[in-house]
Amino acid sequence: MYFSSLIxxxxxxxxxxxxVLLISSFVLLRVSxxxxxxxxxxxxxxxxxxKDSLHPNLIINEGQGYDGQFFYRYAHSPLDTSRFAYGVTVDHIEYxxxxxxxxxxxxxxxLGGKYYLPFWLVISNLLAFIGIIYLFIKIGRIYKLNSHFALFPLFAFGAYMSLARDTSELFEAFFFVLAIYYFIRNSILLYTIAILLAIFSRETSLIAIGPLxxxxxxxxxxxxxxxxxxxxxxxxxxxxxxxxLLWKFYLKTTINSDRLVDGSHNLSYPVYGIIYGAKQNFNLSDFKLIFETIFWFLFLIWNIWFVSIVIKSIEFKQIKTLTVNSILSIVFLFWTLFSLILGPAIYVDDWGFVRIFTLWNLLGFIILMLNKKSINKLFMLFSIGLLFLLLVRLIIRV
Incomplete structure (x- = not known):
């Protein structure tokens, strides 16, 4: 009772x-x-x-690394289409x-300076994360909602993964939420600009932006x-x-790629990707793999539970009215169905599907906020516990 009144x-x-304290503390602990x-x-x-002369202190790990290394590469010179530059060989340039x-x-x-790029990669994502919180507050004020609903994005677990490894999901999510804000404000011009920026952050945002x-x-x-x-x-x-489409065509002609980039290889038969991921991630042969197994299944359970909560909050009798709430609900349902046909490449580890689900999770949080739905206490405890485990995991590992 006291906790509820405090919130x-x-x-x-x-x-x-x-x-700001939570996100900044996470960044400081991870960088330490x-x-x-x-x-x-x-x-x-x-x-x-x-190693490159511009960044002699760049930390290089054994193996393939992660997607952030390619964003680091293009932060040096965004339109440089050469395969090797600034110490980085790009695997798929057009992608x-x-x-x-x-x-x-x-x-x-x-400002075109190279030395502090690793710092700015982190700070840019941190600002995008805080920006999402601020946009939730702005949306809540339009509907005269309590400010505590703006804490929901702190449980978008993929946002922390994006922040921890310099990937673009936070930019995609920020501009998508910004687009929803301008849609609510009935500003089509600013909505269009926001969705354009979301697409140029991550083209996968089209899964939600298309139907929206x-x-x-x-x-x-x-x-x-x-x-x-x-x-x-x-x-x-x-x-x-x-x-x-023009951007993709430009890349195709500039890079001399055989075809335009598409993500069809990430799709499969319904639920096949989830089943494949579950089989691949069920490995109890050593402590590290047991730990990874637990995380994969915890995140899957959380997302299934979360989706059920959001769907229960949807007013299906009003779904055809084309109000803001009904439109966002339809988009969420579309994303839910789409998640079932995502292939093994997405569900191969929790880093994949949890990051990709960031936008979908935030959309669900907006729907819960607009419907003024409080979160089940058991689910909230589960979410807090999972967030704590995730932050510890991201802080202590590469």
């Missing part, structure tokens, strides 16, 4: 303070385990990275460079008379898709 008494400033070297977050692997916004932002923050934009267009048709202004808004909504 309900949280103000906007307290929510931001809690969020890396010898206060921010390149610890890059997770560079010897298969792709060698890596299409997620251009995060490294470009880092490049801008660094279609439904926004249908809402415009429903709520407005057919005139030149409506046609202009419709054309505006089509611009992001056109630009991303």
């Amino acid at each position: 309900n008494s949280l103000t906007k400033r307290k929510v931001i303070l809690i969020s 385990f890396g010898g206060f070297n921010f390149s610890h977050f890059v997770v560079a692997g010897s298969d792709f990275v060698v 890596r460079i299409q997620r251009i916004l995060y490294p470009t932002t880092v490049w801008l923050f660094s 934009t279609l439904l926004v267009g249908l809402k415009l048709l429903k709520d407005n008379k057919f005139d030149l202004k409506l046609i202009a808004k419709g054309l505006l909504l089509a611009i992001p898709l056109l630009l991303i």
